[in-house]
Amino acid sequence: MNGITLELFVMQMFTGLALGTVFVLMAVGLSLIFGLLTVVNFAHGAFYMVGAYVGVFLMGVTGNFWVSLVLVPIVVGTLGLVIERFLVRPLYGRGIDYPLLLTFGLALVLVELVRIIFGLEGQSFDVPEVLSGAVNIGVGYFPLYRLFLIGVTSFIVFALWLFIEKTSYGLIIRAGARDPEIVRILGVDISKVWLIVFAIGTGVAGLAGVLAAPMRSVIPDMGSTVLVEAFVVTVVGGMGSLVGAVVAGMLVGVVVAMTSLFWPSLADLSMFVLMAVVLLVRPQGLFGQKGLMG
Amino acid sequence: MNDDIIRTENVTMRFGGFTALNDVTASFPNGQLTAIIGPNGAGKSTYFNVLSGAFPPSEGRLIFEGKDITGTPQHKFARLGIAKSFQITNVFPELSALENVRIAIQALEKRFDFWTPRGQLTDMEHRAADFLDLVGLHTHKLKQASNLAHGEQRALEIALALACQPRLLLLDEPTAGMSPEETMTMVDLICELASDRTVILVEHKMKLVMGISQHLIVLHHGEVLAEGKPDDIRNNDEVRRVYLGQGKH
């Protein structure tokens, strides 16, 4: 515990925020999909993994990080679109467990398909030249790529917020989350809204995968850990709440980073302790509505 | 013994910024059939949910047989002697009518019996069958609840409520969505039930209520507008204004 200076503390804070970005992106998609479709997407981690692999593939083909970064969410979102349309949609109205069970099976299939195509070995995904290195952030040198992560995530969250709060399409989404019946009465095809939202959610998960690829190893199983982390964040933040997903994602990131600084052996466990506390004190989550939970 | 079985004192119910009930003080005479009426959005259902324990009030007290039961968990209401039927049909759809009622009876006696085979619960089954007889479902005992007609499902729900031997029976729009014949059967049943226990009825069919109830509470905008015998209510100017202004119900 000796030698922990204020600088180190602040640096670790930044590390936590950078770690939190992946949580935020995952939880935002999960929460968005749940808020509208009441589907808990157990394949969310698999979409994240597919995102990383599509990124690896596109990097190989184009050699351009930026092109990959833009294309990955589009490719993964399209995959999500197809899956919602043909696999999840037949299950609406059949009870809330079925889409969850289906996506659990889907995750197995996606992971195995990637294993067949790319093999069992990990793939490397390097940080592009411009984003490698470190910058001085006042308290010390911080990896530039991590700052980039914080920037991109802020941008995505802001864009989603604008889309949902300020556009007419977003208005339909918000109304649909409250009461799908009203949207239907207004003459809007709610199933199209669901389709789009599922695509956005999975696309963002794919983006999270490609963004995390340089930091975490790209292996077919990479989605299973992140799925659990995303669940923890969603429970902490409150299901269906975007603000909750953002705040809780950052909070969990910082908590994990701080525990690894002070009690490294407990780092794995810290987020679960946080979740347990939230469940005991506020079972609906920090930003969840009372009615949904508890 | 008080002459009122249940009363609310200054009950206020808020949902977020919306006040559904505002300072409602009212009492329900023991042994009588009281109806809660009022135009749509008057707060009838909210008030019903407060009386039946589904919503603990934001403020105020709920007194049952002289005892303060504010904030008692929902499941204890049945054991206190307060039973309810829901506005939307609320039975155990995949179970037989008999099993529905037997489960309701069992709630007072064998909540945590892990060992007795169900086949040995013949006494409970007999009593369940009696309740089905009472509500007119004696020919449908083994029918799956979801296969019963709408009116029959409502009757089954009342049997479920009766199964916990309530001293106070709360009914939320028991004739909603019923055909005229079904309504008549239900009204007869309600009158029969009211002959030996206290019944509180939420209803917006004014005519139906006036004919059968002994006491009325009129809600409007979440407040008590009037309270009294059917004749007093009928001649109350304010009530007439509210109802006539709303069109007929």
Add this chain to the structure above:
Amino acid sequence: MNMSNLTGTITKNRVLVVFAFLLIFPFLAPYEALATDVLIYGLYALGLNLVFGYMGVLSFGHAAFFGVGAYGTGIAMVHFGVHWVPSIFIGILMAGLTAMIMGAMAIRTKGIYFAMVTLALAQCVYYIVYHMGELSGGEDGLTGVSLKTVDLGFTTLNIIREPLSKYYLVLGFVMVAIFIFSRIINSPFGSVLEAIRENENRAQACGYDVKLTKWVAFSISGLFCGLAGALSAIHLSVVPIESLHYHQSGLAVMMALLGGMGTFFGPFIGAMAFLMLEDIITTMTSHWQLFLGAIFMIFVLFFPRGIWGSILHWISRR
């Protein structure tokens, strides 16, 4: 005798039917170890089915009970030299305790959250055991859970050399569990579980404390899965850390659904179909998981009643 009479008779004597079948099962299965696996995983899925099938609450955290049951038994035997019989009960009790703690937190949430929260809590148990160092063996799992011979008084079973003896030893425990399970679901408590599955609000209004009932059912379910874990430790003589992973929870969910959730025979039929199919497919390809995922999705989409549930449904409609 027509078909529905036949199913009626089978249901009435379900424990005997299972017992008779499991007695001859090793001679039908490809090999004895697989048959023993079917017993263990059938029991595991049966335990989950109490909450998933009968009460209608989906848990993705049952790996914790299976795993804690296995580790509890294994650690007692390996590190403390406890006799294997009390070790099994230590495993069961620890699994039950884990279920009580996890359940107390998870019942604070409703509906679909239950699946997420139980999954996360079970993963927490995974990390705790992972970090227990020598006691649990960490990443490598617990090794050396050896039970060579079992003295029954009148005879001694050499369960290492005779896989059939091991099968019948495990069957003894499994049959007692099946008998108890059958009594529970046929008891008044069993009907409360069905009532909660059918209509939670109505059950509450009838006077049942739904949260308390859920917690009790969850804990009991943990005991059964704990026994399954304990038996698996003895069967495999190792406890892999993966037995605590949420994929292990997924196995029970998949087996229960494949066989028929909420049916008595479903979990065993599901475990049998699952493990035998796995055995066949893995001899042909290393990508069993692809087939598993696809088969499971097909069941969710087209046969949500599962194998046994669909058969029952088909008979009742004729």
